[in-house]
Amino acid sequence: xxxxxxxxxxxxxxxxxxxxxxxxxxxxEARTSCDHLSSLSSDPLHIPTPHTPCNRCHHPSxxxxxxxxxxxLCSRFVNKHxxxxxxxxxxxxxxxxxxxxxxxxxxxxxxxxxxxxxxxRSVHEIAxxxxxxxxxxxxxxxxxxxxxxxxxxxxxx
Ligand SMILES: [Zn+2]
Ligand SMILES: [Zn+2]
Ligand SMILES: [Zn+2]
Numbered sequence: 001x002x003x004x005x006x007x008x009x010x011x012x013x014x015x016x017x018x019x020x021x022x023x024x025x026x027x028x029e030a031r032t033s034c035d036h037l038s039s040l041s042s043d044p045l046h047i048p049t050p051h052t053p054c055n056r057c058h059h060p061s062x063x064x065x066x067x068x069x070x071x072x073l074c075s076r077f078v079n080k081h082x083x084x085x086x087x088x089x090x091x092x093x094x095x096x097x098x099x100x101x102x103x104x105x106x107x108x109x110x111x112x113x114x115x116x117x118x119x120x121r122s123v124h125e126i127a128x129x130x131x132x133x134x135x136x137x138x139x140x141x142x143x144x145x146x147x148x149x150x151x152x153x154x155x156x157x
Contacts, residue, residue: 030113034105036092037119039068044123048072050097050131056081062098066091067123093120101127115139 047070053060054074063072064082068091073081075096082094086106093112095103103112103120114124115136128136 028111030102030111031105031108032113032116034093034108034110034112034117036105036107037117039091040093040119041068041070041123045126047123047126047130050127052097054079054081062096064094064096064104065127067093067095067103067120072097095123095127097127097131101131 044067047065051061052063052065052072054063055071057074057079059074059078062078063074065072066082066085066089069089071085071091073085073094075098076083083106086092086094092106092108093103094106095101095114101114101124103114103124104110105112112120114120125136128134
């Protein structure tokens with residue numbers, strides 16, 4: 001009965017795929033654009049390390065890095081210092097030093113895809129190297145197909 005069991009496996013895997021992509025998993029797709037990037041720091045290459053404590057309450061880890069002024073502040077699950085910083089300074093884009101290094105925009109109220117948005121790419125890469133000691137894996141990005149112009153050979157005769 002090898003054939004029927006492998007068919008069952010395929011069906012099971014297919015269902016799992018649907019669940020992973022569905023809203024039930026809590027996964028929200030990160031935005032690939034954001035209108036609030038004009039106040040980003042112009043020097044993303046020098047940022048505090050992932051182990052920098054919160055500037056206000058000294059919470060030791062999993063803090064947020066303000067990508068405008070590079071302040072390190074704790075999350076909404078600790079003392080909400082990053083959120084307060086946004087409310088006071090209007091610095092809206094922050095990078096999380098927790099495991100996934102996601103970038104959040106407080107105005108969009110959404111995660112931003114740091115590997116797609118050019119202004120975020122280098123700071124995300126530096127943060128990744130600081131945290132993991134290596135460059136982030138190259139992600140396959142689908143580019144629009146460009147037609148190959150093969151009949152471009154002018155040599156001959
Ligand atoms: Zn935004
Ligand atoms: Zn704090
Ligand atoms: Zn700031």
